[in-house]
Amino acid sequence: MTDGNKPTTENHSTVQTELINTEGRVTLSGEIDHGVAPQLDDALERLLARGADRLVVNFAHLSFFDSACISALVRAHERMSERGGTITLLHVDQHAYRVLQISGLLPLFEIVPAG
Numbered sequence: 001m002t003d004g005n006k007p008t009t010e011n012h013s014t015v016q017t018e019l020i021n022t023e024g025r026v027t028l029s030g031e032i033d034h035g036v037a038p039q040l041d042d043a044l045e046r047l048l049a050r051g052a053d054r055l056v057v058n059f060a061h062l063s064f065f066d067s068a069c070i071s072a073l074v075r076a077h078e079r080m081s082e083r084g085g086t087i088t089l090l091h092v093d094q095h096a097y098r099v100l101q102i103s104g105l106l107p108l109f110e111i112v113p114a115g
Contacts, residue, residue, distance in 0.1 A: 012029075012030045012031075013028075013029060013030030013031050013032060013033075013036045014027070014028070014029040014030060015027075015028060015032070015036065015039050015040050015043045016029070017043045017046065017047055019047055019050050019051075019052060022051055022052055022053045022054060023052065023053075023054045023055075023056060024044075024047030024048070024050075024052030024054070024055045024056070025055075025056050025058070026040075026043060026044065026047070026055065026056070026057045026058065027058040027060075027061065028040070028057065028058065028059060028061065028062045028065070028069075029061040029062065030061070030062070030063055030064075031062075031063055031064040031065070032062060032064070032065045032066075032068075032069040033064065033065070033066045033068060033069065034066060034068040036068075036069075037066075037068035037069050037071070037072050040069060040072045041072045041075065044072060044073075044075075044076040048076070048079050048080070052085070053080075053083055053084070053085040054080075054085050054086050054087075054088070055076060055080060055085070055086070055087045055088070056087075056088045056090060057073065057087065057088070057089050057090065058090045058091055059089055059090060059091045059092050059093070059096055059114070060090065060091035060114070062096070065096070065099075070099075070100075070103060070105065073087070073089075073105075073108075073109070074105065074108065077108045077109065086110055087108070087109050087110070088109065088110040088111075088112060089109045089110070089111050089112065090112045091112065091113075091114045092111050092112065092113055092114060093113075093114040094114075097111065097113065
């Protein structure tokens with residue numbers, strides 16, 4: 001089942017979602033900063049409200065993210081943990097990995113490296 005959400009665009013940044021069975025898929029593109037993070041929050045919340053028990057967030061086309069993006073992911077992790085679900089971050093490049101490592105957030109997510 002596809003959720004049918006259209007991309008949210010701001011400064012060539014998008015948050016695309018779909019729900020397949022109980023897996024919510026999120027594809028981030030461009031820069032996810034404080035201006036776009038509210039759309040990410042909304043997208044994650046919609047997937048959770050529709051029954052997602054697993055979230056997969058694709059970083060493959062992400063060129064930049066800041067603390068607002070990280071905060072949205074942490075909030076989603078808290079909600080997902082309440083229902084026993086998981087969040088996987090896909091295509092995490094070395095720079096994104098380092099940010100998550102420095103932030104102490106690696107243990108919260110399943111990480112699949114880029115490449």
